[in-house]
Amino acid sequence: MSSVGNDLMLDLFRSEVESHSELLSNSLLRLERDPSDTSVYDSMMRSAHSIKGAARIVRVKAAVEVAHVMEDCFVAAQRGELQIKPSDFDLLLRSVDLLSRISEATKEGESQLRELSDDVHNCVAQLTGLREGRPHAAPISAPISAPISPPVIAVAERIDSPLHPSASELSKAVAKHQTPCLVIECGSLLDEKDAERLRQLLLRELNPTISEVRFDLSKTLDIDAVGLAFLAAARLHVKQNSSAQLSFLPVSDTMQFVLRVSGITQP
Known part of the structure; x- marks a missing residue:
């Protein structure tokens, strides 16, 4: 693939993460306010799935891993196999923020992505623990940043x-x-x-x-x-x-x- 093609695909990947990260953050905050509003799980599953697919195309393994286990959590919650508790929202929101940081890191190259490897490892471990009903303690580093992406237009x-x-x-x-x-x-x-x-x-x-x-x-x-x-x-x-x-x-x-x-x- 040419460098132009690579740049295009990475730009599209970053746009995908922008739009779906905002949707995920807004949906999680909505669910935190009203835990009975399980209708948001469907859109969150699609968003995590879309980020995972986009990341796989450009071979950003860190984003694939985080989005994949997030999707598993949302699927389990929708099926009633997982109860997302108030204490879980911080982890999920930080995971969304980590996806945005991974996206930004692709602008700098592999070295910047490697600097996030510990955060990615910890995030995946904690999300896996959430999915399996195990406690998660250590927070992912870096605070949650306010969404800066434009409004979600559509997955399309x-x-x-x-x-x-x-x-x-x-x-x-x-x-x-x-x-x-x-x-x-x-x-x-x-x-x-x-x-x-x-x-x-x-x-x-x-x-x-x-x-x-x-x-x-x-x-x-x-x-x-x-x-x-x-x-x-x-x-x-x-x-x-x-x-x-x-x-x-x-x-x-x-x-x-x-x-x-x-x-x-x-x-």
């Missing part, structure tokens, strides 16, 4: 990953339209491999003459977390780097539901 507005079909596919797609239209055909399974193919295509072909970017999901039967992360990242990339309109058409009813529930598209 932040995330990450694209790929690599042939020029003939493009020319056929563009020829069908009066105005320049980039049609990107997704595979039957939109996973990490297919997302990388599409990411490369989007980076290579998006230019100022394109008036529309269309993701063709007519053949897509399933999308994993990395695929969803890519679609959200692609939407953000198109919005920030062109004036093109973006759509997800054609798409089956099942996939349309998945996109809507995950926040990629609006209801």
Whole structure:
């Protein structure tokens, strides 16, 4: 992957962490005020899952580990297997803050990430203890900082990953339209491999003459977390780097539901 591609993916990863960290913090504070409001677990699970998928794409292992065990806690709480007590909120909020610090550290490189390794280890251990019902004592270093990210727009507005079909596919797609239209055909399974193919295509072909970017999901039967992360990242990339309109058409009813529930598209 080129340095430009790496920079783009890391920017999208950081945007993903920004938006979902704010959602997680707000949801946790809401749950702390009203422990009976279990409806927030679903959105917190999706946010942790999205951060995990975005981190996996850019190979930020620390964020993958923290987000993964956070997601496990939220899943267990939603299932009634874990009771989040008032004393647990500090740990969870500090874990969200740690994700933001990891995100910021990616701007400085591996050395900055290594400085957070002890905090990450302690955080994962404490969250694992929470999930398993064991007490957690030592706080994660660094105080919780006030959220500085912009308002959450949607899961769709932040995330990450694209790929690599042939020029003939493009020319056929563009020829069908009066105005320049980039049609990107997704595979039957939109996973990490297919997302990388599409990411490369989007980076290579998006230019100022394109008036529309269309993701063709007519053949897509399933999308994993990395695929969803890519679609959200692609939407953000198109919005920030062109004036093109973006759509997800054609798409089956099942996939349309998945996109809507995950926040990629609006209801």
